[in-house]
Amino acid sequence: MRTRPLKVALLGCGVVGSEVARIMTTHADDLANRIGAPVELAGIAVRRPDRVRAGVPAELVTTDATALVKRGDIDVVIEVIGGIEPARGLITTAFEHGASVVSANKALVAADGAALHAAAEAHGADLYYEAAVAGAIPLVRPLRESLAGDKVNRVLGIVNGTTNFILDKMDSTGAGYSEALDEATALGYAEADPTADVEGFDAAAKAAILAGIAFHTRVTIDDVHREGLTEVTAADIASAKRMGCTVKLLAICERAADGASVTARVHPAMIPLTHPLASVREAYNAVFVESDAAGQLMFYGPGAGGAPTASAVLGDLVAVCRNKLAGATGPGESAYTRLPVSPMGEVVTRYHISLDVADKPGVLAQVATIFAEHGVSIDTVRQQGKDGEASLVVVTHRAADAALSSTVGALRELDTVRGVASIMRVEGE
Numbered sequence: 001m002r003t004r005p006l007k008v009a010l011l012g013c014g015v016v017g018s019e020v021a022r023i024m025t026t027h028a029d030d031l032a033n034r035i036g037a038p039v040e041l042a043g044i045a046v047r048r049p050d051r052v053r054a055g056v057p058a059e060l061v062t063t064d065a066t067a068l069v070k071r072g073d074i075d076v077v078i079e080v081i082g083g084i085e086p087a088r089g090l091i092t093t094a095f096e097h098g099a100s101v102v103s104a105n106k107a108l109v110a111a112d113g114a115a116l117h118a119a120a121e122a123h124g125a126d127l128y129y130e131a132a133v134a135g136a137i138p139l140v141r142p143l144r145e146s147l148a149g150d151k152v153n154r155v156l157g158i159v160n161g162t163t164n165f166i167l168d169k170m171d172s173t174g175a176g177y178s179e180a181l182d183e184a185t186a187l188g189y190a191e192a193d194p195t196a197d198v199e200g201f202d203a204a205a206k207a208a209i210l211a212g213i214a215f216h217t218r219v220t221i222d223d224v225h226r227e228g229l230t231e232v233t234a235a236d237i238a239s240a241k242r243m244g245c246t247v248k249l250l251a252i253c254e255r256a257a258d259g260a261s262v263t264a265r266v267h268p269a270m271i272p273l274t275h276p277l278a279s280v281r282e283a284y285n286a287v288f289v290e291s292d293a294a295g296q297l298m299f300y301g302p303g304a305g306g307a308p309t310a311s312a313v314l315g316d317l318v319a320v321c322r323n324k325l326a327g328a329t330g331p332g333e334s335a336y337t338r339l340p341v342s343p344m345g346e347v348v349t350r351y352h353i354s355l356d357v358a359d360k361p362g363v364l365a366q367v368a369t370i371f372a373e374h375g376v377s378i379d380t381v382r383q384q385g386k387d388g389e390a391s392l393v394v395v396t397h398r399a400a401d402a403a404l405s406s407t408v409g410a411l412r413e414l415d416t417v418r419g420v421a422s423i424m425r426v427e428g429e
């Protein structure tokens with residue numbers, strides 16, 4: 001084994017960073033044996049040194065992250081700051097000074113992954129980010145390496161633990177969205193500002209990363225259609241239950257049937273209780289990958305939290321250090337297919353539409369005519385009437401999202417349709 005250590009700079013020492021520092025210390029011998037050289041934590045850059053957690057070596061702490069990555073003797077920079085800047089500038093500077101980078105930064109990779117990969121390649125460095133998607137669950141490396149000889153057609157999953165916790169609570173207790181969010185906040189799952197999770201930004205960033213790697217193309221967060229779960233009601237969940245379904249916030253990345261384009265989207269959807277994703281409870285994540293040769297694969301586990309995310313970071317650290325010792329780099333960006341990302345209107349799926357209508361002769365026929373005129377085929381209709389009004393639940397066969405939107409627009413114009421109570425896509429059948 002080489003005795004001269006590989007030097008590591010850690011940028012950020014919050015929930016994840018402090019776990020990375022702890023495991024690097026407690027597992028130092030195992031890491032050295034697995035890598036073939038010791039790894040030494042050479043510096044830890046933080047914004048607020050007074051907030052550094054117990055157990056983190058105080059003598060390594062600095063507030064000057066730029067000076068740390070510019071030192072010239074750093075082999076690997078671990079970035080767990082999050083957000084776009086200063087992370088992007090620091091990573092670029094790290095490459096310029098000969099370091100490889102391990103990052104957990106989904107927002108940055110989803111926004112600017114291509115430029116970061118190009119910078120890594122230009123400097124003969126590695127850029128690894130297993131921890132950016134679904135915490136501890138190995139997904140980036142299986143897609144990038146294990147499935148590199150196969151053709152992935154679909155990635156479908158629950159990639160945000162906070163929203164899964166909220167929907168699980170709503171499903172199991174009948175609680176409304178606000179009540180379930182309050183519980184998620186009290187238990188520390190949801191942040192004080194839960195926007196990134198509940199509006200689907202976090203899941204959309206992960207979907208962009210997964211789609212790019214799975215389909216060997218470039219997908220940014222701006223290409224991902226995004227709907228959060230703030231509009232999901234207890235009535236939607238109850239309606240899903242009546243259909244033998246539950247509601248999940250899904251990230252869905254698909255290659256078009258003709259192979260000429262891809263789509264990526266995040267939105268709440270009903271899935272049958274018989275689907276394996278329906279049994280993913282609390283804050284767990286799970287992702288289905290469908291490919292030509294392997295068929296269906298499912299990845300399941302903790303998608304967040306300090307130690308689980310640190311596990312993914314350290315796996316990348318070992319891989320990057322092994323590459324360094326071999327004088328090589330691992331796989332970089334693979335975006336050769338250059339497949340365009342189609343708009344949401346072209347996505348084809350099934351829909352559950354709940355309407356409040358007048359309960360009188362001809363209304364059902366009127367509603368059915370609107371669906372027919374827009375080329376959307378009805379699968380089932382359920383009606384419950386009371387005092388001259390009725391609630392009508394229509395489930396469609398597969399139809400394009402654009403056709404469904406114009407159907408709903410036309411339904412809203414009907415005098416006999418008092419309101420469109422909810423529209424939800426039905427997936428996983």
Ligand code: HSE
Nearest residue numbers: 159160161162303304
């Ligand atoms: N906030 C995310 C979640 C974890 O709830 O899954 C980090 O991506």
